[in-house]
Amino acid sequence: MKIAKTYLLMTLFSLWLAAPHISMAADGKTVIEQNRCAGCHEMNGGKAGTIAEVLSKKAPDLFYAGSKFQEKFLTKFLQRPNRIRPAGTVFLNYTAPGPEIDQIQEPPLCASRLSREDAVAAAQYLMTLKDPDMPTGIYKPGTEFAKANAKMIFHKSGACNACHQVDVGNGDIKGGVSAPTLYDAGDRLNGDWVLSYIKDPQHWDPKAWMPKRELPDSTWQLLTNFIMTMKKSEEMKKAEK
Amino acid sequence: MIKKIIILSAILSIFMAFTGRGTNVFGETSGDNYKLYCAQCHGLKGNGSGVNKADMSVAPRNHTDTIEMSRLKDSDIYEAIAHGGTAVGKSTLMPPWNGVMTDAEIKEMVAYLRELCHCKGE
Structure with missing residues (x-):
């Protein structure tokens, strides 16, 4: 009887301890x-x-x-x-x-x-805070694309790296600092949002200090695929630990 | 007579408010637009020393350089701002801003650059 009473008390105490976390986690x-x-x-x-x-x-x-x-x-x-x-x-x-x-x-x-x-x-x-008007399902992870062409646009004709930092190899980070880093964009961002943002930054942020360009949809998709391949290198992950 | 003077003064005040130096009738001054869009590369003082300069393969233009800026026509500056460096045979690092700034704002920006360089075009 005593053991059962102790067990019941301990169970109640455990539930009491866990209760605040459960309620917070739920909301x-x-x-x-x-x-x-x-x-x-x-x-x-x-x-x-x-x-x-x-x-x-x-x-x-x-x-x-x-x-x-x-x-x-x-x-x-x-x-x-x-x-x-x-x-x-x-x-x-x-x-x-x-x-x-x-x-x-x-x-x-x-x-x-x-x-x-x-x-x-x-x-x-x-994750429930969404723009209902954003087109979804356009970016398809794992799609094969012309990476060399995308890289040329990103680094040369588009000069995206003028304002964004990227990993140019083995964790070597280079690029501008006035805009968010992109070296881990593929770990951080939603591909459909990347496509929407690079196409029309001012739709999301009317005073974004990023140029809005007129390019074919195929180029935007190419750039999105390229940006989404950017993930933290092993060197960066080790440095974080 | 006094009534006429008051009305004329009011019209003149409104006209001046909308045509103030460097002020865009749609809201932002050319100086503020310069800080938000241009200073990240061309520097807060326009001397080509923006925060993004360090890793750039081509240094951003120094807009305070009177001699260099004097060599440019206003139309060249307009083209470079509106359609990017490639429109005037310069670096792709300079992007087109015609999707962000209005035509009026770009024209005001040309005038603002002339203030920075204390110069006129050829």
Whole structure:
């Protein structure tokens, strides 16, 4: 009888311990609210329409996170945030004039470190925030494409690397710093969103400092396939550990 | 008479507000557009020292270089901004901005570059 009573008490105690985690894990929206993510991230679809509004941004928009990101990436990032924009969310806010080259001044990383349970729940919730108008199913992972041609467009005619950092081989990172890094784009982003964004950046962000070009759909698909092959090298993964 | 003066002053004020130096009637000044779109490569002061310069194979143009900028026609500058470096036989690193800035904004940007270089075109 005594053993049964002790067992029952221990079970109840275990349930009590687990209860807060269960309730938090069940509601990713609450996790987002409790961590005040909206203090830095736009969560409700208010696109920055003027330069003044762009400058007031503290962190990237998340109201279309479910269209933009991969859930696996979000779950990992929310536990261990890392810098994706070398010069901060808006490079102008953290750059000062320099004689040879303008200097980036330690941009803050506006991100919380969540527990695994909270990160899973928050990522699940963020994945529900989608732009219903974004065409889906266009990017097909694993599709064969002319990689040499795509590379030429990315590095030469399109000069995407002027603003984006990429891995030029064996973890050697080169490229511009005013825009998000792309060396792990294939681990981080949704291919359909990449295609939509590179085709019309201003649809997503009216004051994006990325040029909008008129190119054939086949070229956009080629570039998307190429960008989605960009994944963290073994050297980078080792360095993270 | 006083009434006429007041009306004329009001019309003049509105006209001046819309044609202020470097101010686009649609909202952004050419100086602000320069900072957002151009400074990432050409530098906050326009001296070709943007944050992206380090890994570029061709250095961004120094817009404060009076001698170099004097050699360019306004039409060349317009073409380079609107359609990119290749439109004027220059680097592909300079992208076309006609999908982002309006024609009026690009024309204002040409005038802004002339302010930066303190020069006129050939």
